[in-house]
Amino acid sequence: xxxxxxxxxxxxxxxxxxxxxxxxxxxxxxxxxxxxxxxxxxxxxxxxxxxxxxxxxxxxxxxxxxxxxxxxxxxxxxxxxxxxxxxxxxxxxxxxxxxxxxxxxxxxxxxx
Amino acid sequence: xxxxxxxxxxxxxxxxxxxxxxxxxxxxxxxxxxxxxxxxxxxxxxxxxxxxxxxxxxxxxxxxxxxxxxxxxxxxxxxxxxxxxxxxxxxxxxxxxxxxxxxxxxxxxxxx
Numbered sequence: 001x002x003x004x005x006x007x008x009x010x011x012x013x014x015x016x017x018x019x020x021x022x023x024x025x026x027x028x029x030x031x032x033x034x035x036x037x038x039x040x041x042x043x044x045x046x047x048x049x050x051x052x053x054x055x056x057x058x059x060x061x062x063x064x065x066x067x068x069x070x071x072x073x074x075x076x077x078x079x080x081x082x083x084x085x086x087x088x089x090x091x092x093x094x095x096x097x098x099x100x101x102x103x104x105x106x107x108x109x110x111x112x
Numbered sequence: 113x114x115x116x117x118x119x120x121x122x123x124x125x126x127x128x129x130x131x132x133x134x135x136x137x138x139x140x141x142x143x144x145x146x147x148x149x150x151x152x153x154x155x156x157x158x159x160x161x162x163x164x165x166x167x168x169x170x171x172x173x174x175x176x177x178x179x180x181x182x183x184x185x186x187x188x189x190x191x192x193x194x195x196x197x198x199x200x201x202x203x204x205x206x207x208x209x210x211x212x213x214x215x216x217x218x219x220x221x222x223x224x
Contacts, residue, residue, distance in 0.1 A: 004154075033211060042200050042214030043155070056211045090154060092212075098143055098162070098204065101212060103154035 002026070004104035006091050012110045013081050021076045021107045025093030031055075032074040033101065034066055035090040043090055049074055078109075086111045117215050118201060124221040131188040133218040135201030136181075142206040144177055146186050149198045149217075158186075158199075163206070193224040 005024045013019055025032050031050045035043035048056035049068035063079045072093075078085055088108050092101035119134045137144070143162045147155040161168045161177045161184070168175045174187040188195055198219050202212040 035212075035214075042202075042216050043212075045211040045213065048211050058211070088152075092155075100145060100157040100160055102157065103147075105154040108152070 004091055004093050004102050006089075006104035006107050008107060009105070010108045010110075012112060014112050015081055015083060017081050018077065018079045019081060019109060021078075021089050021091075021109075023074045023076070023091030023093075023104060025072050025074070025091075026102055029093035029095055029102070030072050031094045031096075032068055032072065033092045033094075034074070034076045035092065036060075037088040037090055037106070039087070046076070081111050083111050085109065118199070118218045120218060121216070122219045122221070124223065125191055126223050127191060127193055129191055131191050131195070131220055131222070133186045133199050133201075133220070135184045135186070135215055137184075137201075137203050137213075137215075138182065139203075140206045141179075141203045143204050144175075144184050145202045145204070145212065146173075146175060146184075147200045147202060147214075149200065151197075155200065188220075191220075191222045193222050196220060196222045 007022045033048040034046040037043040045058040046060050047066040052068045066076045068074045088106040090103050090106045092103045094101045117136050145160045146158045149155045159170050159175050161175050172189045177184045198217045200214050200217045202214045
């Protein structure tokens with residue numbers, strides 16, 4: 001079975017632009033979460049979606065938004081990019097609460 | 113903010129030695145999970161221990177959990193060069209939310 005897939009793998013943007021990152025969960029997984037990992041740190045929770053509804057939001061500004069589609073894939077949108085948004089963005093899917101999360105390899109976003 | 117904090121931040125050992133990493137957290141949890149991350153890649157789930165469990169084994173991995181001290185440890189026995197990676201503990205809070213709160217990680221270097 002295919003794991004969690006994310007696209008694109010790398011992206012370079014300039015300040016003020018917006019970006020859309022995409023994630024396809026493992027087949028059968030209805031929960032998708034997004035994390036931001038800055039170099040040298042652990043991942044930080046951004047959003048969680050289950051059955052197309054937002055179930056949790058981390059401490060990120062309103063420039064960050066996400067949605068989940070009927071096929072359970074998800075998009076993360078970031079507007080008005082700042083230099084500090086440069087990071088590895090990770091998507092994870094899981095079957096149920098209390099079960100391990102399965103991570104994709106992430107999208108490396110660089111802001112110039 | 114980081115819920116879990118790993119100790120040490122970095123660890124260098126010889127192949128065949130055991131590696132022990134510790135994690136402390138602040139609030140009540142549903143479970144605690146350990147993940148591994150190779151440079152620039154996504155996270156790979158290693159082991160999950162629930163709040164009512166004290167010890168768990170998986171192959172060369174042994175995890176302990178002390179909820180009274182809000183701490184956990186990961187022991188890797190007979191380490192191999194291929195174990196070189198960053199290791200993160202992550203807590204799932206008992207609020208029902210599926211988001212994980214990660215620590216800052218331990219960078220393990222296993223010298224051949």
